[in-house]
Amino acid sequence: MSSQTDQSVYYVPHNGWYPVWVAFGAFMLLAGLGTWLNAVKADEDPSAWMMYVGGATLAVVLFFWFAKVIEENHQGLANEQLKRSYVWGMGWFIFSEVMFFAAFFGALFYARNFAVAWLGGEGAKGITGDYLWPEFSSEWPVMANPDNSLFQGPAESMASPGIGSWLSYLPFWNTVILLTSSVTVHFAHTSLKNDSRGGLIGWLALTVLLGIVFLILQGWEYLHAYDELGLTLSSGIYGSTFFILTGFHGFHVTLGTFMLIIALLRAIKGHFSHHDCFGFEATSWYWHFVDVVWVCLFFFVYIF
Amino acid sequence: MPKVNIRRLTPVARLCVGFVLALVAVGAGADELNMTRGVTEISRSIFDLHMYIFWICVVIGIIVFGAMFWSLIHHRKSAGVTPAKFHESTKLEIAWTLVPTLILIAIAWPATQVLVAMYDTGGEDMTVEVRGYQWKWQYKYLDEDYNSTFYFFSNLATPQEEIRGQAEKGEFYLLDVDEPLRIPTNRKVRFLITAEDVIHAWWVPEFGIKRDAVPGILNDLWTIVPEPGIYRGQCTELCGKDHGFMPIVVHAMPEDEYDAWYAERLAAEEERKRALSKTFTEEELMAEGEAVYATYCASCHMPNGMGVPPVFPALDGSPIATGPREAHLDVIVNGVYGTAMQAFGEQLDAAQIAAVTHYERHAWGNDADDVTQPKDVIEFMSSQQ
Amino acid sequence: MSEVVEAGHATHDDHHDHGPDKGLARWLFTTNHKDIGTLYLWFSFTMFLIGGVLALVIRAELFQPGLQFVNPEFFNQMTTNHGLIMVFGAIMPAFVGLANWLVPMMVGAPDMALPRMNNLSFWILPFAFAMLISTLFMEAGGPNFGWTFYAPLSTTYAPETVTYFIFGVHLMGASSIMGSINIIATILNMRAPGMTLMKMPLFVWTWLITAYLLLAVMPVLAGAVTMMLFDIHFGTSFFNAAGGGDPVMFQHIFWFFGHPEVYIMILPAFGVVSQIIPTFSRKPLFGYDSMVYATASIAFLSFIVWAHHMFTVGMPLAGQLFFMYATMLIAVPTGVKVFNWVSTMWQGAMTFETPMLFAIAFVILFTIGGFSGLMLAITPADYQYHDTYFVVAHFHYVLVPGALFSIIAAVYYWLPKWCGRMYDESLGKLHFWLSFIGVNVTFFPQHFSGLAGMPRRIPDYALQFADFNMLSSIGAFIFGFSQVFFLYVVIKAIRSGKPATDRVWEGAHGLEWTLPSPAPYHSFTHPPKITDAEAHS
Numbered sequence A: 001m002s003s004q005t006d007q008s009v010y011y012v013p014h015n016g017w018y019p020v021w022v023a024f025g026a027f028m029l030l031a032g033l034g035t036w037l038n039a040v041k042a043d044e045d046p047s048a049w050m051m052y053v054g055g056a057t058l059a060v061v062l063f064f065w066f067a068k069v070i071e072e073n074h075q076g077l078a079n080e081q082l083k084r085s086y087v088w089g090m091g092w093f094i095f096s097e098v099m100f101f102a103a104f105f106g107a108l109f110y111a112r113n114f115a116v117a118w119l120g121g122e123g124a125k126g127i128t129g130d131y132l133w134p135e136f137s138s139e140w141p142v143m144a145n146p147d148n149s150l151f152q153g154p155a156e157s158m159a160s161p162g163i164g165s166w167l168s169y170l171p172f173w174n175t176v177i178l179l180t181s182s183v184t185v186h187f188a189h190t191s192l193k194n195d196s197r198g199g200l201i202g203w204l205a206l207t208v209l210l211g212i213v214f215l216i217l218q219g220w221e222y223l224h225a226y227d228e229l230g231l232t233l234s235s236g237i238y239g240s241t242f243f244i245l246t247g248f249h250g251f252h253v254t255l256g257t258f259m260l261i262i263a264l265l266r267a268i269k270g271h272f273s274h275h276d277c278f279g280f281e282a283t284s285w286y287w288h289f290v291d292v293v294w295v296c297l298f299f300f301v302y303i304f
Numbered sequence B: 001m002p003k004v005n006i007r008r009l010t011p012v013a014r015l016c017v018g019f020v021l022a023l024v025a026v027g028a029g030a031d032e033l034n035m036t037r038g039v040t041e042i043s044r045s046i047f048d049l050h051m052y053i054f055w056i057c058v059v060i061g062i063i064v065f066g067a068m069f070w071s072l073i074h075h076r077k078s079a080g081v082t083p084a085k086f087h088e089s090t091k092l093e094i095a096w097t098l099v100p101t102l103i104l105i106a107i108a109w110p111a112t113q114v115l116v117a118m119y120d121t122g123g124e125d126m127t128v129e130v131r132g133y134q135w136k137w138q139y140k141y142l143d144e145d146y147n148s149t150f151y152f153f154s155n156l157a158t159p160q161e162e163i164r165g166q167a168e169k170g171e172f173y174l175l176d177v178d179e180p181l182r183i184p185t186n187r188k189v190r191f192l193i194t195a196e197d198v199i200h201a202w203w204v205p206e207f208g209i210k211r212d213a214v215p216g217i218l219n220d221l222w223t224i225v226p227e228p229g230i231y232r233g234q235c236t237e238l239c240g241k242d243h244g245f246m247p248i249v250v251h252a253m254p255e256d257e258y259d260a261w262y263a264e265r266l267a268a269e270e271e272r273k274r275a276l277s278k279t280f281t282e283e284e285l286m287a288e289g290e291a292v293y294a295t296y297c298a299s300c301h302m303p304n305g306m307g308v309p310p311v312f313p314a315l316d317g318s319p320i321a322t323g324p325r326e327a328h329l330d331v332i333v334n335g336v337y338g339t340a341m342q343a344f345g346e347q348l349d350a351a352q353i354a355a356v357t358h359y360e361r362h363a364w365g366n367d368a369d370d371v372t373q374p375k376d377v378i379e380f381m382s383s384q385q
Numbered sequence C: 001m002s003e004v005v006e007a008g009h010a011t012h013d014d015h016h017d018h019g020p021d022k023g024l025a026r027w028l029f030t031t032n033h034k035d036i037g038t039l040y041l042w043f044s045f046t047m048f049l050i051g052g053v054l055a056l057v058i059r060a061e062l063f064q065p066g067l068q069f070v071n072p073e074f075f076n077q078m079t080t081n082h083g084l085i086m087v088f089g090a091i092m093p094a095f096v097g098l099a100n101w102l103v104p105m106m107v108g109a110p111d112m113a114l115p116r117m118n119n120l121s122f123w124i125l126p127f128a129f130a131m132l133i134s135t136l137f138m139e140a141g142g143p144n145f146g147w148t149f150y151a152p153l154s155t156t157y158a159p160e161t162v163t164y165f166i167f168g169v170h171l172m173g174a175s176s177i178m179g180s181i182n183i184i185a186t187i188l189n190m191r192a193p194g195m196t197l198m199k200m201p202l203f204v205w206t207w208l209i210t211a212y213l214l215l216a217v218m219p220v221l222a223g224a225v226t227m228m229l230f231d232i233h234f235g236t237s238f239f240n241a242a243g244g245g246d247p248v249m250f251q252h253i254f255w256f257f258g259h260p261e262v263y264i265m266i267l268p269a270f271g272v273v274s275q276i277i278p279t280f281s282r283k284p285l286f287g288y289d290s291m292v293y294a295t296a297s298i299a300f301l302s303f304i305v306w307a308h309h310m311f312t313v314g315m316p317l318a319g320q321l322f323f324m325y326a327t328m329l330i331a332v333p334t335g336v337k338v339f340n341w342v343s344t345m346w347q348g349a350m351t352f353e354t355p356m357l358f359a360i361a362f363v364i365l366f367t368i369g370g371f372s373g374l375m376l377a378i379t380p381a382d383y384q385y386h387d388t389y390f391v392v393a394h395f396h397y398v399l400v401p402g403a404l405f406s407i408i409a410a411v412y413y414w415l416p417k418w419c420g421r422m423y424d425e426s427l428g429k430l431h432f433w434l435s436f437i438g439v440n441v442t443f444f445p446q447h448f449s450g451l452a453g454m455p456r457r458i459p460d461y462a463l464q465f466a467d468f469n470m471l472s473s474i475g476a477f478i479f480g481f482s483q484v485f486f487l488y489v490v491i492k493a494i495r496s497g498k499p500a501t502d503r504v505w506e507g508a509h510g511l512e513w514t515l516p517s518p519a520p521y522h523s524f525t526h527p528p529k530i531t532d533a534e535a536h537s
């Protein structure tokens, strides 16, 4: 017995085949994506099989991996220590996500406060604008770029029209939706704490619905931007920062919604109890994080 | 106190003592081992700063390594010592936090002064735009309103044979250009630095100035050179294949000589503009074309026109260089955006473009049945507007 | 709670602990911290040899002026991939490997907190580097824009393989982030009762702080390459002034990652040296508390100094001054560390086994590298040093006899614990002296060629730099040879070394030495009792 790990203190899983396949799947997905992107750029016939194989591998293996973890949890193998490790893990993962967005927000601040100002002939390096880009003047959103023949500026921007007209301003409604969804997911949590499974399922379902509505509206906004405003990825720094920030946020909302759907299914199957609900809690933290990012976006991308 | 006997030093210790001595030798200022003092006020204050920090580091090093070697020698187990037990001393720890901080302040102070002096732009007597290209420098002399009076390119002058080891390397191997930047002594010259394609950096060690040339962004710098002379530097930002082959040569001339040169250069410029309407013979075109090709094109497309596939296409037998002339001129005049192929319409005049186009269409195995004259190029360029 | 566990225990045999599997499956599917540590270490050594061979190509070309062996295009690929492979493939994975082996043993745990993820963190790496290195064999050629990949050389003007480079960096980032999360969870969560934070060995402390650095900056690097990807493939203009962006913005974002990155490569080294010096001085580490605070201060400062890599980019004066002052400040906590090491040796009873020799060389040569770092921090002087071989000399002094020597020292120090066998002491000493001479002959002359004005990243140079380059190339081959010799010493020890005792070193303290040599597959199956004697070292 002494050579065996004390399972009430530690949980050390046995060897597993999932991780190495995840690594393989991720490799195939990205190598395939790279090949595909390069082919598209070179105007060649893109082939996407590698990407699909990678994506499918990832999806299948992750499914089994998570299923295994859930199963082990049901068997009571996950002890307090492991659960705490999950909590730390998720917490610091979210921190790393925050830093990922920080890079894009940093780009936005730098571009607005330094690059565009200098190119427009203002500030400490305003000579750049005076000498190299005499036509360009600094404004945000940037409607006309320093070189409009390479990057055609947008016809209109997404900037907030002023608080008076917010009722007809889509991003405002998106904010309302996401903020509401943070509240609903919180209610789901309180229901869980009160052992109300019906409440949990109801609130969760509502949250999922709000997530999906948000995504639909966001998609609609993008269509509007591309078709009517001429605001695209290639309409200069405004379009670049706008789409990278909202785009990666949207991508995270998609992931979050997916996680919520899983949590919902698990709730329906009765997986969670008020003292054992890490899967649900991790999802809800993630959802709150996505929400906070949106609030920052709403302020810095749309309003200011 | 036991005496230190050099033979009793461990090999580690001996080597390290030698090392410190070597350092000190450098400090003592063997010239070719050290940073150049340069010729300008700024470069000299940088040099002094450099030596000042260097000596501070040497002194700290001697104290720290001295203490360490002392214990390496005297506190060896084989010397029969028993280890002490102490493991902290708040006083000491505070001291060795504070003292380095004070030393740093003593360094920061003069450093700040030099830096502030370097940022003292304005009040210049003349302005030159410096523009980095893959892989050459363009110098544009500006008038008071920042309009170009004339410009030229400064290309590496070292022949390929020297680089490839087929000829004896000259004295200024890799540090020589076909036409240097000329500036007058004792005048405040302002440089506006930018780049066309990727980031380069313009550095003249003896002036103590180095600045990145960033495409689309302008940096400014100034210098006052007190002594006439030829000063050499190199591009110092990785800018692709020939980053190691784009030297900078500045010829600082006495003021009157410079003024004379400037007047002459300006007049020649007018003359050249007039020559654009001329018609050349095929021989003249081939000769001029070969010269232009060698300076501007051969670094990528190679002197034999074979290029460096797949990145730099061969022109010998290229469908563009042998097909319709319009397309050929289009590539040369407008470049290919997003590749290393630059828009030479902004770099060469119509006569040079005509010559190089003609040359490419008739050199190596190429044999087009047309003649390209400056007027064809002018026509092509105006048809684009 | 415990009933539940017992139940699970009885019905699921495969969760019982037993020895390793046999064959390839052991390594592919392992969740064991020692196996994974071993994988990391061998992977890192392989990458070190590959990166080293690229360095030898560089040094061979630079042996004499003129173009001898490679053309400039290929030379740039060598420089770039040498830097990338050494930083991301050799040094970082080596430290993660050491963390895997040592952190659980040092805090009294059976394994890492999240063993499956641990396996994933490792196995991503071979794939990532396969992706990166394969580009060298593609028609368009591999990355050629320097390990710092400044836009627009790495965007508009890059070979098409840059796409694979970008995704390779994404993969490495994912690996590092998961690795750090695991290490943080292990340290915060798996310490044996009584192992308070301020009793943790310094190696554990430095890794905890390093893990936070990684978590904070790897995502930023991912963001930077993502923006590159968009500039290249989706028409954005983050780094293009024509569209209102700025190439310099790339540098700010890159160095916000890049500077902490260099401390990621040195903090664990500080930890290793802080373990080794007390052992062979037979004296407790001097100033444990201040070591911890100094590490934390270095980590904090590392976030506000990034633009010292960009002094020549044309920042406004206030920015230059801020970054100069902040950078200089790092000398203070680093100095505290150096002084503490010296004070630990002071009045000790020292012996000079191989790990100690490497540790002493670390203290000296790292400090010399630190001094040249301080010189670089002085903005006006940096105008003369920047992008010359002086910088190359600086960072090789902190990275090779710094980070790399600490890794080698760690291997000699803990190898007997890992495999139960001693290395051959005289071969170890020989390896040390070869390395010590080699490294100085290689990199010391680079200070001079740099001061004399030789730019970095050039395949050919003016005649006045010839002597120093020749010397440097000779040193590089000596140094390279001595690392192949190292391989021999290690393999010999593993295969036929004399059995090691449990404590191995007379002066060694710490939980790992209470375990048998070789250490059992699951280090501590029951939490050990922490006595004061085992804490702190």
Ligand code: HEA
Pocket (backbone or CB within 6 Å): B057, B060, B064, B100, B101, B103, B104, C148, C262, C263, C265, C266, C308, C309, C327, C328, C330, C331, C332, C334, C335, C336, C338, C366, C367, C368, C369, C370, C371, C372, C373, C374, C376, C377, C378, C382, C385, C386, C387, C391, C394, C395, C398, C399, C402, C403
């Ligand atoms: C392990 C990696 C590592 C470490 C630890 C350091 C440590 C330091 N580095 Fe270095 N650095 C690099 C890796 C590292 N660096 C790399 C890879 C590059 C180049 C990247 C590239 O461009 O490719 C670089 C480049 C670099 C530059 C940019 C140069 C240029 O491109 O122009 C600068 C400028 O400030 C700098 C400064 C410093 C300083 C001040 C320290 C300090 O931390 C050093 C502090 C230590 C000491 C000072 C010695 C001990 C102290 C005492 C004994 C106390 C008393 C001392 C005094 C009061 C002076 N480094």
Ligand code: HEA
Pocket (backbone or CB within 6 Å): C048, C049, C050, C051, C052, C053, C055, C056, C058, C059, C079, C080, C082, C083, C084, C086, C087, C091, C145, C146, C147, C148, C392, C396, C399, C400, C404, C442, C456, C457, C458, C476, C479, C480, C481, C483, C484
């Ligand atoms: C992180 C750590 C690290 C390490 C350990 C090294 C190790 C070495 N580096 Fe490093 N170097 C960097 C990081 C590192 N470097 C970085 C970041 C850059 C900047 C890149 C850039 O500019 O973008 C750089 C750049 C750089 C340059 C400048 C290139 C240029 O500017 O063009 C040079 C030139 O001398 C150089 C040399 C060396 C040498 C000789 C070693 C030696 O220590 C290597 C020792 C050699 C070996 C270990 C080889 C052993 C193998 C054999 C002898 C053959 C056996 C083979 C098999 C079994 C397959 N390096």
Ligand code: CUA
Pocket (backbone or CB within 6 Å): B132, B133, B135, B199, B200, B201, B235, B236, B237, B238, B239, B240, B242, B243, B244, B246
């Ligand atoms: Cu131009 Cu380097």
Ligand SMILES: [Cu+2]
Pocket (backbone or CB within 6 Å): C258, C259, C262, C305, C306, C308, C309
């Ligand atoms: Cu740095």
